[in-house]
Amino acid sequence: MRMRVLLPWKPRIIGRLRGALLTVCVLGLTACSAVRLGYDQGPTLAWWWLDRQLDFSSAQKPRVQAALDDWFAWHRATQLPAYADELAQLQRLKTERLAPAQVCTLFAGWQQRLRTAATQALPAAAEIVRTLTPAQLEHLERHQAEVLDDAARQFLKPGSTEAERRQALIDRETERFESLYGTLQDAQRRRLAEALVASPFDAERWLAERRARSADLLRALRQWQAERADAATVQAGLQRLADELLASPRPAYREQQRRVTEANCAIVAELHNSATPAQRQRAAERLKRWEEDARALAAAPRGRVPQ
Structure with missing residues (x-):
């Protein structure tokens, strides 16, 4: 079970593809039962994730846990109903063809939802x-280095051939598409593989950008600490860092982001348009279950997992 909490700090190769048609499945959980159980335990899971990175003191713990409780209460009451409405709209796409620009618009909408969620967390953060x-x-810093080393092993696969790295990418992204549409046909698999190979995505540049973002974060944190910055300064800085996750402050990489996003939108549109009636029906049913999860969670009091 995986959950992304507060900020999307871990971008994936084709994570943007799922941002459009796979949505974010209520903050990144996938199985129906896991959504409800995981979201209800969200403050605890978020605490573990943050504590692993920052090793909070006993004095900090109550403040962090209270902030997480407040954020999840806000999110449950104000954001999940809107997620459910958007998931309901996405189900209607089973009878439509999609243009790449439509997919990019859908993705941009989910990016804005994530930005809203992040912004809500910033005063307490x-x-x-x-x-x-x-x-x-x-x-x-040590934890970030470990995470980046893990990413390098996963995506660059030291010691492997270019063909092996390419096949690992194809297998990973095929599995993600199949989690929504079901088993892809041979022709769809071939076309997806061709599109992924032709994509402008560059794993080494992506990893270098992640390292730069980690350095940006640590540099900002140390500067605020040295200057004893006030809350308003820190909050503005955190907002800037969050925005830079969506649009890099480095122009060359920002252009790379744009090109990769456009390529990804085209891949999603093509796969959706090639989907069979059965595949589209499966996708609609999956989205319907996620919609029901979001509505049930929004209606349930915290601490009660709807069945």
Whole structure:
């Protein structure tokens, strides 16, 4: 079970494809039962994720946990109903053809929802950031290095051939599409593989950008700490860093992001348009289950997992 909490800090190769038609399945959970159980346990899961990175003190723990409780209460009450409405709209696409521009518009809408969710977290996050110690920033730096090393092993696969890395990419993205549409036909698999090979995505550039973003974050945290920055300064800085996840401050990579996004939108549109009636029906049913999950979670009081 996986869950992305607060900010999308871990972009994936074709994560943007799923941002359009796979949506984000209520913050990144996939199975129906896992959505309901995982979301209800969201504050706890988020706490574990954050504590692993920052190693909070006993004095910080209550503030962080209260902030997470408040954020999830806000999200449940104000965001899940809108997610459900959008998932209902997406189900209607089973009878339509899609243009790449439509897919990019859908993706941009989900990006904005994530930005809204991140912005809601920033006031509390800024206050917590101001309490971090030099030792905690060193802990974060070590953790970030481990995460980046794991990403390098996963996507660059040291010691493997270019053909092996390409096949791993194709297998990974085929599995993601099949999680929505079901088993792809041979012709669809071939076309998806061709499109992925032709994509402007460059794993080495992507990883270099991730390393740069990690360095940006650590540099900002240390600067705020050294200057004893006030909450407003830290909050504005966190907003900037969050926005830069969606649009890199480095022009060359920002252009790369644009090209990759356009290619991904074209891949999604082509696959959707080639889907059989049975595949489209399966996708609609999956989206319907996610919609029902979102509505049930929005209606359920915290601490009760709807069945």
